[in-house]
Amino acid sequence: MNILFICPNWAGLATPIIEEISRQGHQVTHLDHSDLSKFKYIDNYHRIISKIYSKLSGVNYKHKQTDTQIDKILKAFFIGRDKYDVIMMMEPNIFNRKHLDILKDNTNLLVVTLWDSLRKSPDNAENIDMFDFKFSYDEVDCKAFEFKKINNYLDPDWHPLIHYDECQYDLFSIMCFTKERYHHVIDILDANPWLNSNIIFYCDHPRKMRYIKDSRIKSTNKLILGEDLAHCISQSKGILDVLQGDQSGLSFRIYESIGYQRKLVTTNPHIQHYDIYNTNNIAIISDENNIPRDFFDKPYELIDKDIVERYTLERWVKNIMDEIAC
Numbered sequence: 001m002n003i004l005f006i007c008p009n010w011a012g013l014a015t016p017i018i019e020e021i022s023r024q025g026h027q028v029t030h031l032d033h034s035d036l037s038k039f040k041y042i043d044n045y046h047r048i049i050s051k052i053y054s055k056l057s058g059v060n061y062k063h064k065q066t067d068t069q070i071d072k073i074l075k076a077f078f079i080g081r082d083k084y085d086v087i088m089m090m091e092p093n094i095f096n097r098k099h100l101d102i103l104k105d106n107t108n109l110l111v112v113t114l115w116d117s118l119r120k121s122p123d124n125a126e127n128i129d130m131f132d133f134k135f136s137y138d139e140v141d142c143k144a145f146e147f148k149k150i151n152n153y154l155d156p157d158w159h160p161l162i163h164y165d166e167c168q169y170d171l172f173s174i175m176c177f178t179k180e181r182y183h184h185v186i187d188i189l190d191a192n193p194w195l196n197s198n199i200i201f202y203c204d205h206p207r208k209m210r211y212i213k214d215s216r217i218k219s220t221n222k223l224i225l226g227e228d229l230a231h232c233i234s235q236s237k238g239i240l241d242v243l244q245g246d247q248s249g250l251s252f253r254i255y256e257s258i259g260y261q262r263k264l265v266t267t268n269p270h271i272q273h274y275d276i277y278n279t280n281n282i283a284i285i286s287d288e289n290n291i292p293r294d295f296f297d298k299p300y301e302l303i304d305k306d307i308v309e310r311y312t313l314e315r316w317v318k319n320i321m322d323e324i325a326c
């Protein structure tokens with residue numbers, strides 16, 4: 001199939017998907033969100049004028065200009081191109097109905113696979129009716145909106161760099177900063193003072209970094225990716241998974257724990273209903289935030305290969321392609 005894959009390559013998540021779709025025999029064109037939304041203020045005067053316009057008109061100037069840019073870029077993109085068999089995306093909230101009409105005119109199937117729950121990103125639901133196939137990893141959304149259930153996946157490049165017994169830390173995590181998450185992590189560290197942890201918050205604005213004052217927690221304005229991330233995970237016996245809001249699906253940290261063969265401490269109780277659940281490898285923490293003191297004493301237990309295979313990127317792509325080909 002000839003596929004247009006529209007997805008931000010944030011944290012490099014899009015690259016292995018594109019490579020795997022191609023490996024399975026499909027022709028793939030990638031359109032990054034940064035290629036579509038390029039609005040920038042010319043200067044401070046332009047910024048001031050835009051605020052005045054927004055206040056007087058009731059229309060957000062930046063959003064209006066961005067929508068216009070996306071409209072023009074999409075129309076130009078499809079000039080001289082054959083109609084795609086499939087257009088697939090992860091975050092439809094950057095498009096309005098006019099944009100989606102342009103996309104539907106240039107494909108046989110419009111497909112969305114949501115990375116976030118609709119409770120976390122409700123704006124993704126605004127034009128969901130325009131899609132021919134809708135996939136989500138979130139069990140609640142699947143039941144409420146009749147989406148097709150699909151899990152997240154293991155990246156084939158994830159593997160431990162050092163042995164479990166050689167780890168420097170008990171627990172590692174890097175996560176996007178929110179006040180709710182930050183305070184939850186503090187509660188976890190307070191409840192388990194014996195933990196030797198390496199917890200990092202990624203902050204996309206200096207004011208967020210100034211909010212982090214606990215000496216047990218680090219902050220960074222740079223994403224930790226690739227080999228650097230593999231090194232950080234491998235240096236710890238476990239990964240901390242702190243959910244944002246009301247989430248029922250499994251985050252990528254859970255799949256990283258499998259790939260890197262590290263234990264998992266999670267606030268997600270839904271994981272106990274999956275076949276990867278093993279009390280030796282996974283500790284679910286509740287309101288008390290307690291982690292069993294001996295949890296990291298026993299080594300990680302390898303999961304059966306047949307079970308792991310169900311969560312690979314190869315299976316993820318195949319499941320989607322099989323479903324939309326029916």
